[in-house]
Amino acid sequence: xxxxxxxxxxxxxxxxxxxxxxAIYAASSYxxxxxxxxxxxxxxxxxxxxxxxxxxxxxxxxARRTRAPLxxxxxxxxxxxRSAALATAGVIAFGLLIRPAGLILAVLAVVxxxxxxxxKNRLLPIMVLAMVLTGLAVAIFxxxxxxxxxxxxxxxx
Amino acid sequence: xxDNLALGLQTALSFDNLLWCFVGVFAGTLLGVIPGIGVLxxxxxxxxxxxxxxxxxxxxxxxxxxxxTSYGGxxxxxxxxxxxxxxxxxxxxxxxxxxxxxxxxxxxxMTTIASFTGGSIGILLLMGFSxxxxxxxxxxSSAEYFALMxxxxxxxxxxxxxxxxxxxxxxxLGMLFGLVGSDVYTGTRRFTFGMIELADGIALVALALxxxxxxxxxxxxxxIDAKDIDSRSIGLKSMKPTREDMRRSWRxxxxxxxxxxxxxxxxxxxxxxxxxMSYAMERRISKTPEKFGxxxxxxxxxxxxxxxxxxxxxxxxxxALGIPGSATMALMLxxxxxxxxxxxxxxxTEQPALFWGLVMSFWIGNxxxxxxxxxxIGLWVRLLTVPYHWLFPAVLMFICIGTYSxxxxxFDVLMVAMFGILGYALRLLNFPLAPxxxxxxxxxxxxxxxxxxxxxxxxxxxxxxxxxxxxxxxxLTLGLLLLGVRSTIQARHRQPLTDGxxxx
Amino acid sequence: xxxxxxxxxxxxxxxxxLPAVAQDYPxxxxxxxxxxxxxxxTDIPARLISDWLTRDRxxxxxxxxxxxxxxxxxxxxxxxxEADGYTIGxxxxxxxxxxxxxxxxxxxxxxxxxxxxxxxxxxxxxxIVPNDSPFEDFGQLVEAARADPGSLLYGTPGQGTGGHMxxxxxxxxxxLEFEQVPYSGIAQAISDVMGxxxxxxxxxxxxxxxxxxxxxxxxxxxxxxxxxxIIPDVPTVASFGFEGYEAQDWxxxxxxxxxxxxxVAALNAAINEALQDPTLIANFETQGSVVMGGSPEEFRAFxxxxxxxxxxVVEAAGLTAER
Numbered sequence: 013x014x015x016x017x018x019x020x021x022x023x024x025x026x027x028x029x030x031x032x033x034x035a036i037y038a039a040s041s042y043x044x045x046x047x048x049x050x051x052x053x054x055x056x057x058x059x060x061x062x063x064x065x066x067x068x069x070x071x072x073x074x075a076r077r078t079r080a081p082l083x084x085x086x087x088x089x090x091x092x093x094r095s096a097a098l099a100t101a102g103v104i105a106f107g108l109l110i111r112p113a114g115l116i117l118a119v120l121a122v123v124x125x126x127x128x129x130x131x132k133n134r135l136l137p138i139m140v141l142a143m144v145l146t147g148l149a150v151a152i153f154x155x156x157x158x159x160x161x162x163x164x165x166x167x168x169x
Numbered sequence: 170x171x172d173n174l175a176l177g178l179q180t181a182l183s184f185d186n187l188l189w190c191f192v193g194v195f196a197g198t199l200l201g202v203i204p205g206i207g208v209l210x211x212x213x214x215x216x217x218x219x220x221x222x223x224x225x226x227x228x229x230x231x232x233x234x235x236x237x238t239s240y241g242g243x244x245x246x247x248x249x250x251x252x253x254x255x256x257x258x259x260x261x262x263x264x265x266x267x268x269x270x271x272x273x274x275x276x277x278x279m280t281t282i283a284s285f286t287g288g289s290i291g292i293l294l295l296m297g298f299s300x301x302x303x304x305x306x307x308x309x310s311s312a313e314y315f316a317l318m319x320x321x322x323x324x325x326x327x328x329x330x331x332x333x334x335x336x337x338x339x340x341x342l343g344m345l346f347g348l349v350g351s352d353v354y355t356g357t358r359r360f361t362f363g364m365i366e367l368a369d370g371i372a373l374v375a376l377a378l379x380x381x382x383x384x385x386x387x388x389x390x391x392x393i394d395a396k397d398i399d400s401r402s403i404g405l406k407s408m409k410p411t412r413e414d415m416r417r418s419w420r421x422x423x424x425x426x427x428x429x430x431x432x433x434x435x436x437x438x439x440x441x442x443x444x445x446m447s448y449a450m451e452r453r454i455s456k457t458p459e460k461f462g463x464x465x466x467x468x469x470x471x472x473x474x475x476x477x478x479x480x481x482x483x484x485x486x487x488x489a490l491g492i493p494g495s496a497t498m499a500l501m502l503x504x505x506x507x508x509x510x511x512x513x514x515x516x517x518t519e520q521p522a523l524f525w526g527l528v529m530s531f532w533i534g535n536x537x538x539x540x541x542x543x544x545x546i547g548l549w550v551r552l553l554t555v556p557y558h559w560l561f562p563a564v565l566m567f568i569c570i571g572t573y574s575x576x577x578x579x580f581d582v583l584m585v586a587m588f589g590i591l592g593y594a595l596r597l598l599n600f601p602l603a604p605x606x607x608x609x610x611x612x613x614x615x616x617x618x619x620x621x622x623x624x625x626x627x628x629x630x631x632x633x634x635x636x637x638x639x640x641x642x643x644x645l646t647l648g649l650l651l652l653g654v655r656s657t658i659q660a661r662h663r664q665p666l667t668d669g670x671x672x673x
Numbered sequence: 674x675x676x677x678x679x680x681x682x683x684x685x686x687x688x689x690x691l692p693a694v695a696q697d698y699p700x701x702x703x704x705x706x707x708x709x710x711x712x713x714x715t716d717i718p719a720r721l722i723s724d725w726l727t728r729d730r731x732x733x734x735x736x737x738x739x740x741x742x743x744x745x746x747x748x749x750x751x752x753x754x755e756a757d758g759y760t761i762g763x764x765x766x767x768x769x770x771x772x773x774x775x776x777x778x779x780x781x782x783x784x785x786x787x788x789x790x791x792x793x794x795x796x797x798x799x800x801i802v803p804n805d806s807p808f809e810d811f812g813q814l815v816e817a818a819r820a821d822p823g824s825l826l827y828g829t830p831g832q833g834t835g836g837h838m839x840x841x842x843x844x845x846x847x848x849l850e851f852e853q854v855p856y857s858g859i860a861q862a863i864s865d866v867m868g869x870x871x872x873x874x875x876x877x878x879x880x881x882x883x884x885x886x887x888x889x890x891x892x893x894x895x896x897x898x899x900x901x902x903i904i905p906d907v908p909t910v911a912s913f914g915f916e917g918y919e920a921q922d923w924x925x926x927x928x929x930x931x932x933x934x935x936x937v938a939a940l941n942a943a944i945n946e947a948l949q950d951p952t953l954i955a956n957f958e959t960q961g962s963v964v965m966g967g968s969p970e971e972f973r974a975f976x977x978x979x980x981x982x983x984x985x986v987v988e989a990a991g992l993t994a995e996r
Contacts (some may be wrong), residue, residue, distance in 0.1 A: 016599060020335075023598045027338050034345060042357060048628025052352035052359055055616040059348070063341045070334045095390040096593055099565065100586045103383060106569040107582030115570075122569050123562040129390045130558040141559055145566055157214045159574055160704075160737045213711035213738060220724055310870045311861075351742070353857050356775065356832040356992075365749070365778045368742035436860040490867075491883050492860045496710060499858075503712025506879075507720065509956045513883025577739055617857060624854055625826065625870055 017074045024071025028064045035060025095129040102126035113165045115154065119146045177525025181533055186226050186526065193230035194534045197237020198542060201244070202549070203567050204251045204382055208238045209497050210574045216504060224508035225523045229530040231501055236288060236480040236531070239440060240538045243280040243473055244549050248273060250389075251382040251564060255373055256440035256476040258381055258606055259448045263461065263468030270464055273553060274408035277546040279466060280473040281539065283422050287474030288535045290426035291433065291481025295488075296528055299517075302482070303489035306434050311622040312633050314437070316642035318615045321442065323646050323653070325449040325607055336604045339595070343608025344615075346371050353617050366580040374572050375581045376609055379588020380595070380602050382568045386561050387593045393557040408546055414466050421451050421471035428471075429478030434485050436494035437614060440476035445607050447475035481531060488524060490514055698758060698939050702733045706754075706762030708747025710740045714879060714960075718794050718924050719763045721956060725947040732943075743833060744768030745779050752786040756929040758936025761790065765924040766835055766979065774984040775833050775992050783980050788932040789972040791941045792925040793948065796962035797897035798839040799881040800910070801890040803869040811894040812913050814873065815849065822850035828862045828874040829855050833992070836875035838983060839896050839920035841990040846915055866890055877922055878904075879961035896920035903958050923965065923979075925972060941969050 038056035045051025105121035123142040127133045153159040180186060200211040211234050219227035242257035247264035260280060267276040294302065309317075322340060349360045350370030361367035410418075425447040432443040451471040452461045461468050486492045491513035493499035502512040510520065517524045552560070572581050592602060626632025634640045705723050709715040716738065723734035739747030748768045754760035769783040781787070800811065808814040818825050829836040832855045840851060854871055856862035859880045866874040867889050874881070878895060882904070885892035894910045895901050898919040901909075911918045926944060928937070947953060948964040957964055967975075987993055 019598045023600070027342075031341075038359075042352075042359060043355070046628070047623060047630075049624055050354075050620045052355050052357040055620070056345070056348050056359065059341060059344055059612075063338065063345070066334055066338045066341060070338065073334070091597060092387060092390065095387045096590065099383060099387050099390065099561075100589055102562075102565055103569055103586040103589065104583060106566075106573075107579045107586065110569075110573055110579045110582065118569070119566055122566050126386075126390075126565055127558070127562045130561070131391070132556070132558045137559070138562075141562060145563055149566060149570060153570055153574070157211075158217065159214050160577070160735050161570075161573070209710075216711050217720065217736065220720070307864055307868050310865055310868055351832075354832065354855050358776075358778070363778065365742055365746060365780075368746070368778065369740075436864060486860070486864075490864070490889075491887070492863050494860055499860075500710070500712035503717055506960050507717055507956075509959045511883050511886070511959050511961075514887035514889055515883070576741065577737060578741070621854060621856075624852075625865075 017077050020074035021071050024067045024069070024074060026067070028067030028071065031060045031063025031065070031067055033060070035064065098129040099126040110161070114162045115149060116146055116163055117165065119149045173521060173525045174529070176522055177527075177529035180225060180522045180526025181229070181529035185222075186229050186530060187533065189222060189226045189230040190233050190530045190534050191537055193233020194237040194240075194538050195541065197234035198241035198538060198545075200234070201238035201241025201253050201257075204245050204249075204253050204378060204564065204571055208235050208254065209500065210571070211238065212497060212500050214574070216500065219504055220507065224505060224510050225526050227504050227508065228501060228523065228527050229534075231504055232484070232527060232531065233534045235497060235501075236477065236534065237538060239473075239477050239480050240281065240284050240542055242476075243284075243469070244277065247276045247280070247469070248549060248552055249560075249564060250385045251568070252377060255377045255606070255610075256444050256479075257473070258377055258441075259444045259472045259603060260469050261381065262448070262603060263463070263465050266462070266464035267466070267469070268553070271407070272464070273550050274546055275410045275414060276466075276469055277549060278408045278543065279410055279414060279418055279470050281542045281546070283418070283425065283470040283473040284477040285535055285539045286422045287426040287429055287477035287479075288481055288531070288538075290423075290474075291430050291478035292528065292531045292535070294430050295481055295484055295531070299485050299489040302434055302485050306436070306486055307490070308638060309435055310636070311618040311625060312636045312639040313642065314435070315615060315618040315622055316633060316639040316646065317435075317438075318611050318618065320642055320646040320649070321446055321449075322607070322611060322615075323649050324453065325445055325604065335600050339600055339602065339604040340608035340612075343605035343610075344612025345608075346376060346605075347609045347612035348616070354620060364580075366578065370613070371584060371609075372572070372576060372578070372581045373609070374575050375584035376588050377606060378568045378572055379585040380592030380605060383565070383585055383589025384592030384596055384602075386564055386568075387589065388596055389557065390561060391558075407550075417466050418470040421447075421467040422474040424450060424454075425471035425474030426478040429475030430482045432475075433479030433482030433494075436486050436492055439483060439495050440479040441606075441610055443475040443479035444472035445603075445610075447471040484527075487512075488516060488527075491516065698933075698936050699732050701759060702735050703758075704754075704760045705734050705736045706747050706751045706760065707736055707738050708740060708744040708751075708762065708764075708768055709738065711738050714877060714922075715744070715763050715765055715924055717960065718957070718962070721953060722793060722926075722944060722947055725950065725953055726943055729947070730943055742776075742778070743772050743831075745772050745776065749779070749781055751927070752781040752929055754929045756788065756931040756933075758928065758932050758940075761926055761928045761940065763793075763924055764927045766838075766922045766983070767833065769925075769927075769976065770979045770983040771833055771835075771838055771987060773980075774987040784977060786930050788928040788930055788937060789969050789976055790926040790928055790932075790937055791944045791969065792923050792965040792967065792972050792975065793944065794957055794962040795921045795923040795965050796878045797895040797901055797909075798835050798875055798920050798922060799878045799885070799892050799907075800873055800875050800894045800896075801866060801881045801885060801892050802873045803866055804889065804891060805869060806872070806891065808873075808893065811908065811910065814893065815847065815913060818849050818851060823852055825851050825872040826854050827851050828865060828871040829853055830859050830862060830876050830880070831855050831857060835877060835920060835922040838986055840875055841992075842920055842986045843910065843915065843918065845986065845989050846918055863890075877961070882961045902963055903961060921979075925965075925976075937969055 035057050038053045042053030043051030044053045102122040102125035106118045109118040109121055120142050123145050127138045154161050212231050238254055242254035243260045245251050245253035246257045246261035247268050250261050250265040252258035264276045349367055351358055351368050428447045429443040432438045451467045452458045483494050486494050487498045493502050505512045569582050572585050622632050705719055707716050707719045720736055726732045727734055745768050751762040773779045773783050802808055865871055884890045892907055895907050896910050945966045948966040954964055
């Protein structure tokens with residue numbers, strides 16, 4: 013069984029589960045309505061059922077291609093946890109900081125935090141890069157384009 | 170007609186209007202390059218500036234931004250695999266592989282030429298047939314829209330290589346995200362889990378930049394080396410397309426322009442859908458559909474021609490009927506209103522200098538974009554020589570600011586993070602990402618039109634077959650579906666199904 | 674008589690107080706929160722007013738568009754902003770009077786969480802029919818509805834919009850029944866009216882007037898109490914036997930609750946003056962709206978009436994949010 017097949021089996025089951033959950037949630041929380049005046053639940057329910065069916069199809073197809081038992085499969089999908097965690101953390105930091113802390117701190121966060129995902133980056137060059145990019149961001153967005161983004165933290169404006 | 174053209178040309182060539190046209194297209198193309206800053210955000214930002222201008226100059230500038238972004242949008246798609254605008258997301262499918270093969274210059278030049286071709290055809294239609302096209306667009310009601318969307322989905326279901334069920338699952342997933350928000354018919358908040366920020370649904374820019382932008386950065390950190398790029402591939406010579414490139418491109422460009430012009434005219438649809446449809450069409454027509462996603466030139470010239478044609482024909486319902494087809498077009502009408510001009514069908518007769526001046530400025534603007542963009546290609550390509558470990562923090566910064574600028578919402582930036590993780594996971598599992606964007610765009614429209622058609626048809630599903638245009642489109646859809654089934658069966662007979670890796 | 678006297682005294686005190694206040698307010702940028710996208714029917718009045726104040730008074734305005742959830746997200750943030758007079762915003766019928774009654778997620782109270790400053794413009798809702806519609810006037814449309822209740826379909830620019838609520842109110846007052854077909858925005862809706870797919874459509878006057886003027890649809894009635902000054906020939910709904918019937922879509926400047934009086938007075942006086950500028954009036958009129966103005970106290974009373982009226986309509990139509 014190849015990595016792809018294992019992944020397809022797992023993903024198919026996951027999608028089927030999600031589809032089922034969506035269908036049940038939609039049918040129980042939203043009005044289904046009539047054929048003439050459909051309620052908000054009709055379309056999501058149909059979509060959920062469709063997803064469940066497609067997910068099962070994918071999983072069954074993958075299972076059929078399977079010869080080796082699951083436990084024997086050794087190879088893994090390479091997941092870059094460090095990159096994923098740091099890049100996402102940078103974006104989240106920007107989203108949380110932009111309102112209360114202003115553009116400058118938010119940009120510093122989204123440049124510096126993810127930079128360490130790449131081991132080629134060293135502290136000093138990153139600080140220089142962060143400063144240059146902050147200057148660029150301030151020059152382009154609030155000054156050149158007149159985008160109403162506060163630059164400084166609340167209370168210092 | 171000739172009088173009008175002369176009047177238009179005279180208006181468009183006045184020093185002021187020429188200047189603002191340049192400012193518009195220049196700003197547009199630069200903003201298009203920056204991921205996230207969409208045309209709507211760009212125009213909203215520059216709207217206050219137009220208070221000081223007269224109405225014609227204001228509109229010329231805003232329109233310049235609108236079609237200018239489509240020229241710039243493909244740049245980031247091709248070089249970084251991060252779409253500059255949602256309508257150029259599809260260009261990345263084949264544009265990015267071309268760049269990795271050292272053909273970035275060719276890809277950028279060909280998309281510029283395609284953009285110009287599509288734009289020109291769009292303007293010709295706008296000049297010659299505004300009135301009649303607008304009348305045809307009026308024949309489209311919800312039943313027709315639903316039929317068209319269905320046709321689009323079926324046509325696009327084979328958009329990516331790899332298992333068809335995976336593509337369909339992604340379409341459904343996109344639709345599911347599209348359903349989040351207030352139901353048009355009852356106001357019921359669906360899947361918002363009490364978050365008021367989700368009341369209007371998930372922002373397109375957050376989804377697009379999450380699944381294409383952030384997840385691409387995650388997947389590329391530490392993997393891309395600037396030294397991989399052949400230094401010869403950034404020289405001016407490398408921009409020159411081969412005769413083969415030209416030969417293979419002109420038909421996709423014309424077809425793309427046709428598809429784009431059509432979707433541009435219909436209110437509610439626009440350049441993104443046009444680009445998707447053009448890509449799906451090229452892939453279906455191609456004799457080597459399996460090569461799509463590996464750097465096929467048809468995969469960039471068709472969609473880029475389509476989205477620019479759609480940009481221009483979007484003015485047809487706006488100017489000829491006073492019906493703005495998108496939020497951006499509504500903004501342009503708003504700019505007119507600020508100047509005390511009531512937009513509407515009478516605009517063409519009551520303000521001929523404005524109308525024809527605007528139309529002629531499109532020619533000037535597109536020419537300017539052509540001259541402006543070709544020298545810039547050399548500059549953009551040099552971006553590839555910047556080490557990626559310095560480039561990616563900058564890309565992330567632009568993604569964040571761009572997303573924030575659309576709705577002044579920090580929440581949207583958090584959504585980018587969520588979709589980035591989701592997109593990365595889906596990438597690892599070999600799911601194609603482009604169909605998800607299509608489902609997201611088309612899903613809510615399909616639901617809205619289906620429900621409205623049933624309501625207008627007073628509950629009778631025959632409404633889809635009794636209206637001639639809708640019936641014809643549905644028949645086409647059925648035909649396409651049967652063709653698809655037939656070719657799948659044939660393929661299965663010829664060779665055992667190899668598990669093709671999904672391209673995106 | 675008494676109110677007029679009070680208003681006159683208030684106006685005089687405002688004018689007298691102005692020089693003193695003008696010195697210390699405003700001393701910095703004033704942020705104007707527009708809870709709708711740029712270029713829309715709420716954004717344009719906001720920009721025209723702040724533009725006028727910037728030119729005439731030299732006050733510096735920053736217009737911040739904060740769209741979302743039918744104008745309630747921006748207003749919600751405004752209600753929580755610092756009440757120092759440097760953050761103000763635009764409220765209107767939908768996000769102050771209709772939506773708070775309709776949506777449980779709306780956290781603010783339109784009457785206690787804001788400082789009323791001044792109403793800027795108002796516009797009625799217009800009722801249009803396709804050119805080949807069998808209805809010559811609004812009376813015939815009502816008769817047809819009485820003869821066969823629920824048979825007529827009407828389009829609106831969306832659930833809970835002024836158009837939807839105007840008809841909801843009419844249905845209650847006249848004991849009528851129509852079926853709503855909501856659209857998301859006006860583009861598709863107008864196109865469907867022209868194509869005769871719906872029997873009639875109800876939308877703001879600015880959005881329907883250009884199409885009526887060009888002869889592609891017919892404007893049967895407006896929902897103002899008196900004939901609307903810009904289009905005096907179009908009859909009001911009230912004139913067809915619906916006494917006292919009115920549905921207005923107004924836009925007003927409000928601030929967070931507890932704003933300093935001097936800031937309110939300065940803003941009110943300056944905007945009142947702006948609303949007397951003939952160029953500005955003419956500009957508003959081409960867009961289909963007329964200027965309002967008045968004192969903050971008058972506005973407070975007006976707001977209370979509107980909130981009560983529309984909450985009642987929402988409740989009677991069974992659209993109240995489940996809390």
